[in-house]
Amino acid sequence: DGGITQSPKYLFRKEGQNVTLSCEQNLNHDAMYWYRQDPGQGLRLIYYSQIVNDFQKGDIAEGYSVSREKKESFPLTVTSAQKNPTAFYLCASSRFPGFNNEQFFGPGTRLTVL
Amino acid sequence: AQKVTQAQTEISVVEKEDVTLDCVYETRDTTYYLFWYKQPPSGELVFLIRRNSFDEQNEISGRYSWNFQKSTSSFNFTITASQVVDSAVYFCALREAAGNKLTFGGGTRVLVKP
Numbered sequence: 180d181g182g183i184t185q186s187p188k189y190l191f192r193k194e195g196q197n198v199t200l201s202c203e204q205n206l207n208h209d210a211m212y213w214y215r216q217d218p219g220q221g222l223r224l225i226y227y228s229q230i231v232n233d234f235q236k237g238d239i240a241e242g243y244s245v246s247r248e249k250k251e252s253f254p255l256t257v258t259s260a261q262k263n264p265t266a267f268y269l270c271a272s273s274r275f276p277g278f279n280n281e282q283f284f285g286p287g288t289r290l291t292v293l
Numbered sequence: 294a295q296k297v298t299q300a301q302t303e304i305s306v307v308e309k310e311d312v313t314l315d316c317v318y319e320t321r322d323t324t325y326y327l328f329w330y331k332q333p334p335s336g337e338l339v340f341l342i343r344r345n346s347f348d349e350q351n352e353i354s355g356r357y358s359w360n361f362q363k364s365t366s367s368f369n370f371t372i373t374a375s376q377v378v379d380s381a382v383y384f385c386a387l388r389e390a391a392g393n394k395l396t397f398g399g400g401t402r403v404l405v406k407p
Contacts, residue, residue: 212395219302221384221397222338237394267336281328282395284338 182206183285185270190290192257192264200255200288202270210275211253212282215239216267225268228253229275257290265292295320297387299398306375307406314370314401316385322346324390327361327368332382332400341383344368375405 183204192198204211210229214222224237228247242261247253253272257264267289271282296319306312318327329341342352344361352359356373372379385398 219399221297221299221399222395223397224394227394269336269338271338281340281343283340284330287336289336 183270183272183283185268185285185288187288188286190288192290192292194292195259197256197258198290200257200268200270200290202253202255202285203251204253204270204272204283204285205251206272206283207250208272208274208283209250210273210280211247212271212273213237213243213245213253213255214269214271216269216287222269225255264290266290295322295325295387295389295396297385297396297398299385299401301401302399303402303404305404305406308377309374312372312375312379312403312405314372314383314385314403316368316370316398318366318368318385318387320387320389322389322391326388326390328386328388328395329359329368329370330384330386332384334381338384341370372403375403377405377407379403380405 186201212227213225216222223239225243226245228234231250234245234247244256267287269287270285273280273282298317325346327344330338332338358371360369382400382402384400386395388395
């Protein structure tokens, strides 16, 4: 089945550590996105990529880094520079360009800093 | 800058009642797209509907209906005869034609009691 997978589902990090969240899609979508969701709040865009080897900062990119070496993969690294990383992270993808480009979401990764 | 406001943070109803979720948006673009997503307790966002700014027809899909009014910049969502399975957080989102970024509202939590 086509879809988006994220791993791990739960992730625990000690302060000062970098961690990488995985996102893979087999929908043949060009564009991929990372969002952060805090309790009781909406989604905020961290980074997005429209094509391989290219990505742009979203609204809250500080303390995060990404890469897009393959069309199917868009990993997110949460660095030690991110002061409050505990949150729910959602990856999404969409066809780009085009009007029929609603975003499809993965199941999410819940990151907790110990 | 674009903005989406969902003034209702939580709505509680008894099964079979109707429930309407409000969404008000701001944009300077004349061409834009509005979306509704559902986030069940599992966390994954599920796409419900996309509406183009130049199509003001209301839409009905089963128990779901949407009322788009450009004059008041609103895109409201009604669940008719609610069911316990409708319990979730619902997000309204806006995408301007010039970009591929979604701006989300803060979400409305719907609790349907049996």
